[in-house]
Amino acid sequence: MPIDALELTRQLVKIPSTTYHEHDAGVFLDQFLKAEGWLVERMPVEKPGAGTPGAEGGGERFNLFARGSGVTPDVVFSTHMDTVPPYVPLAEDDEFLYGRGTCDAKGIIAAQVAAAERLRDAGSKVGLLFVVGEERDSAGAKVANQHARGSRFLITGEPTDNRLALASKGALRVEMYAEGKMAHSAYPELGESAIDKLVTALAEVQKLNLPYLEGVGSSDVNVGLISGGRAPNVIADHAEAHLLVRLVGPAEEVRRAIVDAVAGRARVAFSLELPFVRMRQVGRLPTMVAKFTTDIPSLTNWGEPFLLGPGSIHVAHTPNERIAKQELLECVDLYEELASELIKGSAASSATSPVDAWKAAEA
Numbered sequence: 001m002p003i004d005a006l007e008l009t010r011q012l013v014k015i016p017s018t019t020y021h022e023h024d025a026g027v028f029l030d031q032f033l034k035a036e037g038w039l040v041e042r043m044p045v046e047k048p049g050a051g052t053p054g055a056e057g058g059g060e061r062f063n064l065f066a067r068g069s070g071v072t073p074d075v076v077f078s079t080h081m082d083t084v085p086p087y088v089p090l091a092e093d094d095e096f097l098y099g100r101g102t103c104d105a106k107g108i109i110a111a112q113v114a115a116a117e118r119l120r121d122a123g124s125k126v127g128l129l130f131v132v133g134e135e136r137d138s139a140g141a142k143v144a145n146q147h148a149r150g151s152r153f154l155i156t157g158e159p160t161d162n163r164l165a166l167a168s169k170g171a172l173r174v175e176m177y178a179e180g181k182m183a184h185s186a187y188p189e190l191g192e193s194a195i196d197k198l199v200t201a202l203a204e205v206q207k208l209n210l211p212y213l214e215g216v217g218s219s220d221v222n223v224g225l226i227s228g229g230r231a232p233n234v235i236a237d238h239a240e241a242h243l244l245v246r247l248v249g250p251a252e253e254v255r256r257a258i259v260d261a262v263a264g265r266a267r268v269a270f271s272l273e274l275p276f277v278r279m280r281q282v283g284r285l286p287t288m289v290a291k292f293t294t295d296i297p298s299l300t301n302w303g304e305p306f307l308l309g310p311g312s313i314h315v316a317h318t319p320n321e322r323i324a325k326q327e328l329l330e331c332v333d334l335y336e337e338l339a340s341e342l343i344k345g346s347a348a349s350s351a352t353s354p355v356d357a358w359k360a361a362e363a
Helices: 005-013 023-035 106-121 139-145 194-206 252-262 325-348 354-362
Strands: 039-044 062-067 075-080 096-098 126-131 153-156 164-168 170-179 220-228 238-247 267-274 287-290 304-307 322-324
Touching: 005 023, 005 096, 005 106, 005 325, 023 039, 023 062, 023 106, 023 126, 039 139, 062 139, 075 106, 075 325, 096 325, 106 126, 106 325, 126 139, 153 325, 164 304, 170 194, 170 252, 194 220, 194 238, 194 252, 238 252, 252 267, 322 325
Parallel strands: 075 126, 075 153, 153 304, 164 287
Antiparallel strands: 039 062, 062 126, 096 322, 170 238, 170 267, 220 238
């Protein structure tokens, strides 16, 4: 019996699964897929260390990999089980499903399961990979990449308005730590303001002419967090800022530019780097460029990547997260079409592995 993607979405959204708390959603999917005849494997993912914000409790963490018995999949569908906080309960009307994860990415899980069922029933070799931690640090994807299962293609799901992404921007997380000397604010000459140093450094970074790529766009810098100081009448001895750069090419040039702009006013650290990724067009699917980052750079051993999913990134991570029911159902067809095209093209191609060709092109 065909999978009801809308009902599966409803069931998933009813299970809170913010990052580090994916356990219950994973157990539900494990049981659901086994009941549908899939061979399901849990890949343990280490829990974060004590003191990690938001990580208290939550149970075991694991990825799920599902396939037919004895099958090495040609195509694997993948997305993430975790959501951003806070949990927003399920609601719906005639047109939309509302709630946390409806488009990012529980509706996508449902669409991928429904498409995979169709393809399996038609004799195609497909698999499903659902990971934890995408919204924070791609911890699940990094574990999965150490346990690849020989697939030739990876179809990752994120909200792309049912358009096939030709590229996705990378990400570079930057921290700046400025140090100063405390003094009474009536006598600033006796102190050294860490906040003044940091503000000046940030202003110089925001003036940078960062790389631009035709057809993709510019590298963007967001100053997301600033903290520091003791009190209005105290010269600040410490200040810090946390930035995120959206990359359209290699990170090294951006790293050097930021360090040069800061010019010793603060210590610069780079805590996360996810590379810019190019992908190819297949068939007549409409296309787009994803300005956001995905798990694709952490899943390089799972095959040539593609990015497609229902829903809009503009409502993901908001209190009004939603997905159009019709768009979700249409994506089941698009996933089936894309996977079929890839399998057909692979059978007609040379013996060269698509993932090897993709890695060579990226290099």
